[in-house]
Amino acid sequence: MSAILSLFSTQFVSAAEHSDTADFWVLTALEPPFSQRNERGQLEGYLIELVSGILAEANIDQPILAAPWERVISExxxxxxxxIFPLARKPEREDQFHWVLPLTANVYGVLGKTSPSHPISNIADLITVSPIGVFENDFRHKLLLAENVQNVASYKDYDSAVSDLVSGQLSSLFFSDAGLRYFCFKQQADCSDMKILYQYDTLTSYIALSKSTDIGHIKIMNDAAERFFKSQNFMQIQQSWLEKLSAQGPLKLHIKNGVLNLW
Structure with a gap:
């Protein structure tokens, strides 16, 4: 972890020293296939291309830097x-950030193939489908810890979590149906018997700004996002990636009001 943070800090210092907009940081956490590194180590994906387009519209010449979510949120x-992107807009976060533009919407819940002994109506009932896998330090991980749910297994990547779910080492995984289908397809695993055992919420992820951002920067980002949202380039990126993502497994996707809905 220290090596990752050291690299992250070095990248930022270098970018800041050579940019006219050095007072901007642009941070993300990787969420394949929407944001990931290619074989050359470069960031790519639907979200990377969209946010890059907004930055270009705002004349912000800063690289997008990737780091673990805990680091991104902390900064x-x-x-x-x-x-920061993609940040799920939740009630407890509403006053902590400036929300610029919605990017994707997803249905989150606990998935698995184990039939619980009785219907799961609240988080406390999740004990019947444990051990539960979750992405480390994700909002779902923190939710389970806050609710004192026992037998929670945290993972640093979804590949390992889905692999353990398929093999039976996990009884369930707090994820999304779209995410599970993507990783099952990637691993060539049969997940046809997996289903949502408990639906938590439908959340929309945004590009957002830190709360202490000055008014001038907020206006720059908001105006650029509005112009980009109305541009032909925006629609072309959406349609192009809708086709690419639909080819990456049995993902159910549709676009509504400019938001990519993952169902």
Whole structure:
């Protein structure tokens, strides 16, 4: 972890020293297939291309830097002028960030093939489908910890979590149906018997700004996002990636009001 953070800090210092907009950070956490590194180590994906388009519209010449979610959130909470994405918009976060533009919407829940002894109506009932896998330090991980749910297994990547779910080492996984289908397809695993055992919520992810961002920067980002949203380039990126993502497994996707819905 220290090596990753060291590289992250070095990348930012280098970018800041050579940019006219050095007071902007642009941070993300990787969420394949929407944001990931290719074989050359470069960031790519639907979200990367969209946010890059908004940055270009705003004349912000800053690289997008990737780091673990805990680091990304920490930087956004402590520093001004931090662009962060994709950030799920939840009630407890409403006043902690400036929300710029919705990107994707997804249905989150606990998935598995084990039939619980009785219907799961609340988080406390999840004990019947444990051990439960979850992405480390994700909002779902923190939710389970806050609710004192026992037998929770945290993972640093979804590949390992889905693999353990398929093999039976996990009884369930707090994820999304679209995400599960993608990783099952990637691993060539049969997940046809997997289903949502408990539906938590439908959340929309945004490009957002840290709360202490100055008014001028907020206006720059909001105006650029509005112009980009109305542009032909935006629609072309959406249609192109809709086709690409639909080819990456049995994903059910549709676009509504400019938001990519993952169902």
């Amino acid at each position: 956004a909470q402590q520093k001004a002028n931090v662009v």
